[in-house]
Amino acid sequence: MNRRTFLGALTVGALREAQARQRASRYERSGGRRPPLQAGKEGFITDVDGIKVGHFTDSRRPTGCTVILCELGAVAGVDVRGSAPGTHETDLLKPTNSVDKVNAIVLSGGSAFGLDTATGVTRYLEEHGYGYAFAGGKIPIVPAAILFDLNVGDSRIRPNADAGYRAAMNAKSGSFEEGSVGAGAGATVGKLNGGKRMKGGIGTSSIKLPNGIVVGAIVAVNCVGDVIDPKTGRIVAGARTQDGTAFLNIMETYRSGRGVVQNSQPGQNTTIGVIATNARFDKTQMTKIAEMGHDGMARAINPTHTLEDGDTLFALSTGTSTVAANHGAIGALAAEAVSEAILRAVMKAKPVAGISSYQDLR
Secondary structure, eight states: OOHHHHHHHHHHHHHHHHHHHHHHHHHHHTTTOOOOOOOSSOOOGGGSTTOEEEEEEETTTTEEEEEEEEEEEEEEEEEEOSSSOOEESOGGGSTTSSOOEEEEEEEESSGGGGGGHHHHHHHHHHHTTOSEEETTEEEOOOOEEEOOOTTSSOTTOOOOHHHHHHHHHHOBSSOOOOBSSGGGTTOEEOOSTTOBOEEOEEEEEEEEOTTSOEEEEEEEEOOSSEEEOTTTOOEEEOOBOTTSSSBOOHHHHHHTTTTTTSOOOOSSOOOEEEEEESSOOOHHHHHHHHHHHHHHHHHHEESOSOTTOOOEEEEEEOOOOOSOOOHHHHHHHHHHHHHHHHHHHHHSOOOBTTBOOGGGGO
């Protein structure tokens, strides 16, 4: 590199640094308020052939459940990273176990009580003739995961089997509502180190490839950490200062020593979701895709996979594409879809029960 090129590079670098400082200064002066973000083109997990989604939202308090139907069966894997999970039928999805297809996945609020929603979805599928065949009929395979939302409204109101059944009845292909609905109705984010929490929610996304392969995700975001836009590194939703004028920035509080010697109350959060693709894979490959999907969670939530979370991702393959796909590449795309779904979850959430949302910052 000659002297002129070297000086030019320094000038460009200095200019970019100055521009970054200006953007940061404007952001801080605005108290953390920001213009609307774009979370990518509006795609849905239902863009994957064979996938339907239905919500049930309880009108009595912010809680509910969401069902992802794959009635004809989808090869499934799962990866649980949080330390406080609440799940149903996840052992069945281990690659060493025999049943390789599921008929639905349920995401629910209500903590452990919400696992009852899987019973309602199972009943719905049995009535409609879907499930694992045996001599006496069919057994629907319905794994589930829950999040903790009992600290929003009356905790005695929880999604139950009837809620799961109604969510299955509501399931459809095409577009569906996001934000403060279904499993995201009572979700909140940013609950560490004394910050004021903000509204979480449920969001979706999809990535469509020119060869016809589709990778989608749906995520209910109820994390203890802050939600970050991976493209900018900025906090989108999370712990607010007590006066509500700015983001607390959980990781910065940790770096200052705050909260590192205190034990938080465990298990009252959790981000749960489902990845789906029309590419054809086996259980081992889908398990790897579920694992890689957590990279997207880590890019968009900080901190994540904590002692206070039960973070769980399922991965489904409907296998309708004839393209021979690389499951490593699909896993990388799944992580992108998960990040985009997380952003959409909080960006489309509405304020509820005195809890502010991203929409209040605009």
